[in-house]
Amino acid sequence: MRLYTNRIDFFNDISEEIRLYLPSAELELYEIDSEHKPELAPDSICAKLTNDSENFYAESRYCCASEEYCYSHTTQYRNETSLIEKRYAKRCLKVAVFRCLALAMPNARIPWGSLTGIRPTRLLRELISTDGEAAARKLMLNEFDVSNEKLELASRIVAVQEPILASIRSNDVDVYIGIPFCRTRCLYCSFASQLRTKKTDMASYLAALEMDISLGAAMAWEHGLHVRALYLGGGTPTVLTANELEHLIKHTLAEYAIAPGTEFTVEAGRPDTITAEKLQIIRSCGATRISINPQTMCDETLRSVGRDHCAEDIVRCYHMARELGFNCINMDLIAGLPGEDSSAMQHSIEELLKLAPDCLTVHTLAIKRSSRLHEHLDEIVLPDTGEVEAMTAIGANGAESLGMIPYYMYRQKYMAGNMENVGYSLPGSICIYNIDMMEDALSIIAHGAGAMTKRVFPGEHRIERIPNPKDIDTYIGKLGSTDAARRRLFDS
Numbered sequence: 427m428r429l430y431t432n433r434i435d436f437f438n439d440i441s442e443e444i445r446l447y448l449p450s451a452e453l454e455l456y457e458i459d460s461e462h463k464p465e466l467a468p469d470s471i472c473a474k475l476t477n478d479s480e481n482f483y484a485e486s487r488y489c490c491a492s493e494e495y496c497y498s499h500t501t502q503y504r505n506e507t508s509l510i511e512k513r514y515a516k517r518c519l520k521v522a523v524f525r526c527l528a529l530a531m532p533n534a535r536i537p538w539g540s541l542t543g544i545r546p547t548r549l550l551r552e553l554i555s556t557d558g559e560a561a562a563r564k565l566m567l568n569e570f571d572v573s574n575e576k577l578e579l580a581s582r583i584v585a586v587q588e589p590i591l592a593s594i595r596s597n598d599v600d601v602y603i604g605i606p607f608c609r610t611r612c613l614y615c616s617f618a619s620q621l622r623t624k625k626t627d628m629a630s631y632l633a634a635l636e637m638d639i640s641l642g643a644a645m646a647w648e649h650g651l652h653v654r655a656l657y658l659g660g661g662t663p664t665v666l667t668a669n670e671l672e673h674l675i676k677h678t679l680a681e682y683a684i685a686p687g688t689e690f691t692v693e694a695g696r697p698d699t700i701t702a703e704k705l706q707i708i709r710s711c712g713a714t715r716i717s718i719n720p721q722t723m724c725d726e727t728l729r730s731v732g733r734d735h736c737a738e739d740i741v742r743c744y745h746m747a748r749e750l751g752f753n754c755i756n757m758d759l760i761a762g763l764p765g766e767d768s769s770a771m772q773h774s775i776e777e778l779l780k781l782a783p784d785c786l787t788v789h790t791l792a793i794k795r796s797s798r799l800h801e802h803l804d805e806i807v808l809p810d811t812g813e814v815e816a817m818t819a820i821g822a823n824g825a826e827s828l829g830m831i832p833y834y835m836y837r838q839k840y841m842a843g844n845m846e847n848v849g850y851s852l853p854g855s856i857c858i859y860n861i862d863m864m865e866d867a868l869s870i871i872a873h874g875a876g877a878m879t880k881r882v883f884p885g886e887h888r889i890e891r892i893p894n895p896k897d898i899d900t901y902i903g904k905l906g907s908t909d910a911a912r913r914r915l916f917d918s
């Protein structure tokens with residue numbers, strides 16, 4: 427597909443709008459000046475943006491087969507900082523492209539409208555604070571074409587998050603520790619996680635990770651930072667042996683001097699790596715919450731997506747965790763897995779309802795370009811958009827029937843049905859880390875290969891990030907320079 431535009435700096439944003447309607451579109455970019463009006467051949471789109479001192483003017487034309495569609499959109503020019511101006515300019519052009527394509531494909535269901543590349547809850551919160559609640563809702567519905575149902579979801583989450591975000595203190599940080607290893611690779615995984623095999627030199631990784639943690643903790647001490655929440659994630663942290671886990675957790679608690687009772691989550695993740703001994707260690711080290719992640723309770727799907735466990739293993743691990751005293755357990759499901767439909771989702775939810783976890787995360791399958799799923803797309807049957815929507819609704823109803831409320835959400839690229847991932851929780855079991863992280867509300871000191879340290883500058887609309895190298899050897903070799911970069915970030 428040909429894309430003509432005078433704003434190649436917005437190429438990614440325009441592409442995302444196009445892919446909402448045409449997910450597999452491959453775009454050829456042609457730069458034009460704002461005066462130029464190219465003849466459009468079939469399968470081409472033109473997106474232009476101009477402005478005067480009062481308004482931005484965007485125009486989009488789309489030619490498919492022999493029909494041409496056109497939409498023009500105007501947004502008021504606000505005399506603000508260049509960063510904010512750019513944001514308004516981008517929004518104006520995205521709306522024009524989105525609505526132009528909507529004219530050509532009026533039956534497409536795009537529940538989050540033209541919103542891409544921004545967390546809907548963050549946007550809604552910002553709009554409420556600048557324009558007031560009524561105007562914010564109007565903008566979401568009338569400017570961004572968000573559906574009523576999704577606006578209600580975002581509004582509920584913003585309200586639930588408000589006291590948790592308000593409780594952040596100026597010297598708070600969260601700490602993340604990553605174990606980028608797994609036992610097998612899931613079909614849909616795009617994460618830079620390695621398989622742990624007999625040849626894996628885990629000792630070297632853990633030695634480096636513990637050094638990384640010591641360096642980060644020293645920096646946190648020097649800056650007077652206080653740890654609000656600790657998260658041990660993956661990959662699959664429970665791929666570590668019981669001894670490795672115990673050493674790592676105790677080292678972290680000691681170096682950061684984490685106060686007893688601090689929120690501490692461990693992604694116990696896949697049941698094929700969970701043992702009573704590991705759970706006991708996690709519990710005795712003070713973890714306040716764990717995740718046991720089924721993804722689905724259908725054995726055939728678990729096999730086909732490369733998970734090395736069955737539904738019965740999940741139930742066994744869950745009961746084991748409860749018996750050991752865990753009183754906050756999260757479980758998650760994915761809507762839209764290959765070969766599944768609403769009845770499969772209904773089955774999974776019914777099985778989880780019997781277990782009654784404290785939190786439930788309902789993901790929507792994202793077809794990431796670096797996953798095996800993407801490579802084999804032509805051989806795999808995926809549920810269609812309507813079915814995925816029905817599946818997420820089953821997940822939502824299941825969560826609500828357990829008395830849970832939605833408390834965080836995020837969207838990713840390439841999500842089936844343009845849906846979202848939603849975390850539900852019993853009111854007293856909300857994960858602070860998930861909110862801080864997804865709302866970019868708090869700085870995070872992150873340890874481990876591929877982990878991302880983030881500094882949030884409150885009130886400045888500014889976030890800066892330091893990614894740790896994904897490659898294990900590079901991560902180990904660059905500990906010193908990563909620490910120096912992290913220090914510079916927190917010194918600024």
Ligand code: SF4
Nearest residue numbers: 608611612615619661
């Ligand atoms: S458990 Fe998570 S990180 Fe590991 S392969 Fe599966 S999706 Fe990827």
